[in-house]
Amino acid sequence: MLDLGFIRDNLELVKRKLRERGFPDILENFDTVDRERRKFLVEAENRKARRNKVSDEIAALKKQKQDASALIAEMKQLGAEIQELDAKAKAYDDQLRELLRNIPNVPHPSVPVGSGPPDNQEVRRWGEPRRFDFAPQAHWDLGPALGILDFDRAAKIAGTRFAVYTGLGAKLERVLANFMLDTHTREHGYTEVLPPFIVNSASLYGTGNLPKFAADLFKLEGTDYWLIPTAEVPVTNLYRDEVLEAEQLPLKLCAWTACFRSEAGSYGKDTRGIIRQHQFQKVELVKFALPEKSYDELESLTRDAEVILQRLGLPYRVVVLCTADMGFSSAKTYDLEVWLPSSGEYKEISSCSNFEAFQARRANLRFRRGAGKTEFLHTLNGSGLAIGRTWLAVIENYQQADGSVVIPQALRPYLDGLERLVPPK
């Protein structure tokens, strides 16, 4: 949510920024609704001031056992007027809130203006894609051949866009989570959190997933419970409606969770393999930061996520998303894209964003400097990393001509020294 006063004072600027994001008409009614709301509000409040004053007079008269019926009759009339004006003010207020809830964040000035993914800009590259002297296989062939991935039975027990990991495949998934969590908690100063995988709708409003993106989520029938699409939702909402001390910031949390996404509207996209699943696991990094520090924190959070790819020896690049490709709540986003030899391209494996005060306003996340006034803090998060996509990146990048997969050095201590996955005879 944007600040109401900010929109009012910078209407043309905000309109231009939102046009760049692909929301050209969203503020069309803002000025009218804002003015009407305040008009009725002021009229109602003037009458309420009168009512409060007279109520005291009535109380005083009653105390002295004097007649107050004339005043009471007048107030009855006034009360009716107030009710009417309140209703009008509320109607415009509801309209304004609805409007505010549906306005995306304003991009940071450093974000490239663009109209789609081709306008994203590469920031840096790490690692050299390996040269294969054979045709590298895709993970959806390698995995089943190694006996560590089973799509057919997943389709039977659940449906499409699900996978079953078996044997060392399941263990590799588990071990990747441990490796990531250990790195972030031991070396990067994050505190581990294990939140619920189910949240209420208020939490989803807080992060900006609702009301606009309900179709992307799984809802539990007949309840106000939703499966989380990312740990960002429960973890960002941890301190909802609370006031933190400035000294606590930046507060750095990391969480392993399963994530659930309906993937409505992605038909035909990434249909093979485990790239796009209804359920996947992710280690998420979340920061609560001082406003003046949040862009430094975005850089360091992105670096924290990159370290995982570097330790695993997976080539990647960092891309800054253009205005049209950013998520609804974000002011600036870096995507980390890992090299996939089977498709010969870089594929998103992490998304690191600064939301500035956008989520903080929605979730009422504040802090205080000393005895000063409360301020909204800034929230950030990024995948560190998506585990399923890391799993397949390891399998594909480390595959050998004989169908085996070499285990990256960094993971071997987690796998009892195992050096290689070998297909069964």
Next chain:
RNA sequence: GGAGGGAUGGGUGAGUGGUUGAAACCGGCGGUCUUGAAAACCGUUAGCCUCGCAAGGGGCUCGGGGGUUCGAAUCCCUCUCCCUCCGCCA
């Protein structure tokens, strides 16, 4: 799932229709005293919206929403959450 009890400011906790936006205590902040600190004492200490160039007004908020009333923290309805007991259960 059944029965009962509760939700008040940063915290504990008074308050059952009319200067109670809210006592008291604790905590926080400022000050007096002190070589310094502690103690003691004094003062101060919510948020949001809105009018105004400002100074300064006004409105709303006692878990959320609705209602009764001239007037609601106080009465009614409803929802949410928490606690206790019973049942069930990893």
